[in-house]
Amino acid sequence: MTISFAGQVAIVTGAGNGLGRSHALALAKRGAKVVVNDLGGARDGSGASSAASQEVVELIQAMGGEAISHGANVANFDEVQDMVQQTMDKWGRVDILINNAGILRDKSFSKMTLDDFKLVMDVHVMGSVNCTKAVWEIMKQQHYGRIVMTTSSSGMYGNFGQSNYGAAKMAVLGLMNTLVLEGAKNNIRINALAPTAGTRMTEDLMPEEIVKAFAPEAVTAGMLTLCDEAAPNRFILCAGAGGYSSASIFETDGCFIPTAKQSPEAVRDNWNQITAQDNQKALVSGAQQGEKFIMKAMAFMKSQTVSS
Incomplete structure (x- = not known):
């Protein structure tokens, strides 16, 4: 056309x-x-x-x-x-x-x-x-x-x-x-x-x-x-x-580190997961990044509840 x-x-x-x-x-x-x-x-x-x-x-x-x-x-x-x-x-x-x-x-x-x-x-x-x-x-x-x-x-x-x-x-x-x-x-x-x-x-x-x-x-x-x-x-x-x-700007899926284990050493130890590109996505708003991290935290809390 x-x-x-x-x-x-x-x-x-x-x-x-x-x-x-x-x-x-x-x-x-x-x-x-x-x-x-x-x-x-x-x-x-x-x-x-x-x-x-x-x-x-x-x-x-x-x-x-x-x-x-x-x-x-x-x-x-x-x-x-x-x-x-x-x-x-x-x-x-x-x-x-x-x-x-x-x-x-x-x-x-x-x-x-x-x-x-x-x-x-x-x-x-x-x-x-x-x-x-x-x-x-x-x-x-x-x-x-x-x-x-x-x-x-x-x-x-x-x-x-x-x-x-x-x-x-x-x-x-x-x-x-x-x-x-x-x-x-x-x-x-x-x-x-x-x-x-x-x-x-x-x-x-x-x-x-x-x-x-x-x-x-x-x-x-x-x-x-x-x-x-x-x-x-x-x-x-x-x-x-x-x-x-x-x-495009893409963001990797990343990882989750629980509060008790958060340290620069832990971040470095998880570098491969932080930079893995297999599940990367182009986010459509800044809020989506926060939502992603919240979901990771909730999933971790749920796993802890189930395991206990």
């Missing part, structure tokens, strides 16, 4: 260049009215210009679509609220939010300033929080909403020189996990996209056709499945160069 966004309104942050630009154009081609948000700064977040976002708007209009640009800094909630208000004034609804805006301030942790750490957290984490907060009540009242967070392998697995970026990209998954629970009754679904991109280093090692495979459009094809009506919920989609996979 062809995925269509006809009649829907989408906000794409950081949409002046790269992935955001690709996302905005693809949504427009499939019928969405698009708010092209971009502060227009450099990769490190410095500067501002509306030229890039306005060019995307003109491309969308040239193909017969509808679009407006807005230069809100996603780290500034007042500016984000103004963007959403302008969207509502023009089109009366917001169906899709793509939290894509981001900056890089890469350095090893030893050399990184706290200002660089905080700025990256502000843009990636608070930027996603601000934009989501600004559309949340609208989506609740509509009883419909699709939100995509942008995470990264740097957050899930680590990447040298990106402690700030990695922390931010893991944080948006924590935001997603709770919003999924809170938005479910209002048909708001939240998913995460983990893009894979080529680097200047790998460009010298790979054939040209493989380098071209790292085009943003390959990631956008995956993104579109995360924000349509039939989108999954709480899904982490990894995409890049034609490869697509999912990432």
